[in-house]
Amino acid sequence: MPKVAVIDNAIDPDVYRPVRHWSRWLTGDWASFEARNGRLPSLDDGFSHILLTGSEASILERPPWAEAEVALVREALSRGLRILGSCYGHQLLALAIGGPRYVRRCGEPEIGWLPIRVLGNDPLLGPARTAHAFTLHFDEVVDPGGLLTVLAGTPVCPIHAFRYGAEPVWGVQSHPEIDPDDGRELLEAEFARGYAGGSLIERALGSEPRDDGLVRSVVAAFLQA
Numbered sequence: 001m002p003k004v005a006v007i008d009n010a011i012d013p014d015v016y017r018p019v020r021h022w023s024r025w026l027t028g029d030w031a032s033f034e035a036r037n038g039r040l041p042s043l044d045d046g047f048s049h050i051l052l053t054g055s056e057a058s059i060l061e062r063p064p065w066a067e068a069e070v071a072l073v074r075e076a077l078s079r080g081l082r083i084l085g086s087c088y089g090h091q092l093l094a095l096a097i098g099g100p101r102y103v104r105r106c107g108e109p110e111i112g113w114l115p116i117r118v119l120g121n122d123p124l125l126g127p128a129r130t131a132h133a134f135t136l137h138f139d140e141v142v143d144p145g146g147l148l149t150v151l152a153g154t155p156v157c158p159i160h161a162f163r164y165g166a167e168p169v170w171g172v173q174s175h176p177e178i179d180p181d182d183g184r185e186l187l188e189a190e191f192a193r194g195y196a197g198g199s200l201i202e203r204a205l206g207s208e209p210r211d212d213g214l215v216r217s218v219v220a221a222f223l224q225a
Helices: 020-023 064-078 090-100 180-192 200-206 214-222
Strands: 003-008 031-035 050-052 082-086 103-118 129-140 149-154 162-165 171-173
Touching: 003 020, 020 031, 050 064, 050 171, 064 082, 064 090, 082 090, 082 214, 090 103, 090 129, 090 149, 090 162, 103 171, 103 180, 103 200, 129 180, 171 214, 180 200
Parallel strands: 003 031, 003 050, 050 082, 082 171
Antiparallel strands: 103 129, 103 149, 149 162, 162 171
16 A cells, blocks of 8 residues: 655645645545645655645745755655655656756746646546646746656646656646635635735636546556555
């Protein structure tokens, strides 16, 4: 059975609760660690899988706890652990793999339930198609060194998902774990608190949510032994 370390990158747990979202889909033995409080797993405790959650933080303005997390992810990569990063976690994973030039500010933020073009070249996202998932990001992953295999993209974010070579290491820019009800709750909380992207959040709240269930294939591929 897998033993999963969920690294919770949330800043304000009253607004964003990624462990609640992901725990619905996890099976077997797992434990969560609040990175903002300096809690990270010990890789000597038998963890086979590392899940890096999203965050309200920017990957371009990293607090000290994020640098410690990057170092941990690099150690996990060297040990061959299975790793999945979502949104901020997707960006932090790319940073750990390739360095700062692998992340940048988005040309255009993506907020809401967006169509994502899945290339169908990896089990993580299933067959080639257009699939909708909840998305909320202001930064993005780029690949100037050709280290990443692109698995999905949108017109404004070409690397919406990647795999690191043939390793069991993946990043997804979207939040496949967040269903429409939780997505609305998160957007409403961020809008009420005056978070960045207010007009885009308001527009997303006025749209019809659509979730095509990418989380199922994402979790199935990640949790393999």
